[in-house]
Amino acid sequence: MTENKINRIAEVLEEKGMKNNDLVIHFNVKKETVSRWVNNKQQPTLNTLNDIARFLQEDVRNLLYQSEWTKNKL
Numbered sequence: 001m002t003e004n005k006i007n008r009i010a011e012v013l014e015e016k017g018m019k020n021n022d023l024v025i026h027f028n029v030k031k032e033t034v035s036r037w038v039n040n041k042q043q044p045t046l047n048t049l050n051d052i053a054r055f056l057q058e059d060v061r062n063l064l065y066q067s068e069w070t071k072n073k074l
Contacts, residue, residue: 008063010038012056026055
């Protein structure tokens, strides 16, 4: 079974020169939680994703991969 990547948190962190630990500290969550987010093993809630976007000063849409349906329509 192929693993679907849903969020781009890892890529955006890298683009910003930031590390997982920056999210751990800012959101006061466990390292394991952030690791699951950036490795797409678990997804943050929509509210948390929005908070992450604010923290990273990004549009929340930039934290998500484009859906297959959208790719096929464009």
